[in-house]
Amino acid sequence: MGVILLSMKTVDLMLSARWVVPIEPSGAVLENHSLVIHDGRIVALVPTDQALTQFQPAEHQQFVEHALMPGLVNAHTHSPMTLLRGVADDMPLYEWLQQHIWPMEARHVSEEFAHDGSLLALAEQLRGGTTCFNDMYFFPEVTAKVTTQAGMRGSIGLLLIDFASAWASDANEYIQKGLDLYDSNKTEPLLSFCFAPHAPYSVSEDNLRRIKVLADELDLPIHMHVHETAQEVNEFQARFGMRPLEKLAQLGISGPNFLAVHMTQLTDAEIDFLAESGTHVLHCPEASLKLASGFCPVHRLQEAGVNVAIGTDGTASNNDLDMFGEMRTAALLGKGVSGNAAALPAETTLRMATLNSAVALGLADEIGSLVPGKAADVIAVDLSELESQPMTSPISHLVYAVGRHQVSDVWVAGRQLLRQRRLTSIDEADLRARIIEWQKRIAAARH
Template identity: 70%
Template sequence: MKHVEKMISARWIIPVEPDNQVLDHHTLVIHEGRILDRLPTAEAERRYQADSHRRLDRHALIPGLINAHTHSPMTLLRGLADDLPLMDWLQNHIWPAEGRFVAEDFVHDGSLLAAAEMLRGGTTCFNDMYFFPETTALVASQVGIRAAIGLIVIDFPSRWAANGDEYIAKGLEIHDRHKGNALLSFCFAPHAPYTVSDAPLKRLVTLANQLDLPIHMHIHETAHEVNEATARFGVRPLERLAGLGLSGHHLMAIHMTQLQPAEITHLAQAGTHVVHCPESNLKLASGFCPVQTLLEAGVNVALGTDGTASNNDLDMFGEMRTAALLAKGVSGNAAALPAHTALRMATLNGARALGLADDIGSLVPGKQADITAVFMDDLECRPVYDPVSHLIYTCGRHQVSDVWVAGRPLLRDRQLTTIDEADLHRRIGIWQEKIARADHQTVAE
């Protein structure tokens, strides 16, 4: 009998690889932070002796969810000035609040709140884009959540950097300082085609190739953006970016609600990844990403929440359900984007987009033990005919009971193990009062 650190047994294991497989009464064997074995529970108990054995007889184990696009510090702006036209919302509320408050303390507490929310919702890895990325990296490391840190680039000055060259220089310094941290990976994060000029984009292409890092960028988010770019540059944003060399497997294109057939073909041929943020797109009336057409063309499509200022939550269960339902409604095909595809988009497809599929995104031996346990025995969930279907169409994040990252328990029986919830509540209350007061003053002016 082989000695190992831990075993986790469950009623169902849904490994994502191979696709659409459900394993009854199976166990994950975990050692040194990785999945050593996956086998029937009775056999696991004969072959292994573990320091700890967690038995979850009414649960499903799934890979930790991957939020492939968010702005984590913006949790502090959740619900600020909802239900307004986009430019009114941005110019009169969000941008003034950011201009007044965004600094290290804002980013620290917002990232901490985001990490708490994501872990309680079964998310074990997030891909971020915001100012002061080194602070978000520090929070992720302290909490133990996995993070792809976006090294933001924008033409405009902020409290963090003055111009494109300084953004890139500071981002490279953060990458070099933390590249040995197993919980952190990095992406270049130019904000959007309309906020980043040609020179820094060309430099990022060179650096991405040299360092083998993804490039994470909002692209074709709204019709207004595409029309404005076409008038300014004479071509649509995707064509401009391709002309700069910014396409291919390094590119993670966020939103993509405005796509023509030839552009979808180009994305598939180039190996570009698309990150779909359905609830944010719906709330801001940005349009519909043609997910089913992209998938049929062979494009890797992942899921993200966007920030809570434009979504109001970081709930990947909600995104999976909305993505599946929206794809059916937009395509007119009830078989479009089935449940197992939605789950893969929120796990393995996100890992592929981030260049992390060798380590996370599915529950197979050799990968990191990033695991989410979902309680499936509430009355609201009974009966269970198909656990994968239930995860997407019935379950919610409140049914996540336990979360592990690299085998470390970060949520146990709904309790966070590395975050002081009482202290976090206190911190957020202070921010709420300050931001609300400032927003009222801005509107009054």
């Protein structure tokens, strides 16, 4: 009897692990499975013994005590502000912003500042398992360039604010520079874009109307700080006779392409409106806690059907870009605020930091879960550490017990950017030297 030899399919990469947490379906944990990757995309997720008979990988990496999961998606941050980490701690938002952050930005923000701060942010996020971030800051073209050079995925905010800065002198220049950036980079596979008007109190009604028209024409999301503090809401209401969210609705901005950041001050009627309009909420729990800004009612939002994603905010208000820490805080805070220990279970919180963020950014077809056909944005988390033992539930541990130092390896579109805790696309020694110089420069300017 003859033997029929079935040829195995040649692929670029196979990642085999003790556990795979694909996010879809919700709560799934696959034991002894392999991700098969070719041309930067997931082509299969199957039991390892099956994968070994069907595929011949050019590279096969095995993770005996790790969980593979989709890369975390940081739904809101200000990357270059890593250089202002710790410069103005322990004060309320308006004092922090008006008396410290804005004056320091006026003194220091430049292309060089944006380059080095963004590079530090990328390094920190990759080492912490974040593979995609949604940014809002000056010199976004610099952040975009650094992001593509490092091989990371970024949603770049086309910033608009009503005061002059080192980047633009007025609204016309902000908008034109943003459009130029979009036009020159819209085919970059790792970049996407949002219009990023800073806040309802810092961008005029006329300029918000302009952004709305452009967002509709280009089908781009609008990403904005909204209802961040009670003071903001009260002052806006005194000035315009309505709350900021009502004004944005009046302008037609609320909807499936609107990403509202913070949202700590919400009425029941506003929650219902957010659900009906399809608006996304970007929850930054640690920054809101540190600035005593209030509590986003996440559980009530989710019960109403609102998509809630997780972000870190910038390091000047949070001090880190640690999405694992943010998940844990979000889960615990959600329980405390709602008075319900069952609110924000681990699987829900994990989804908020992956697929929900991807949905908000319009990237759910590409990232956020480990599904064949999607981009291979993957992280390996070492669960053998003593701090993760005993291993009862990978999903529970990923939210409540794991630290970002347990991320050992990271891939974006199939390219390995972190290998056994070492960055492969960023020169760590050069970056450290740059940051030391910035530390000296900023310290000297404060004295």
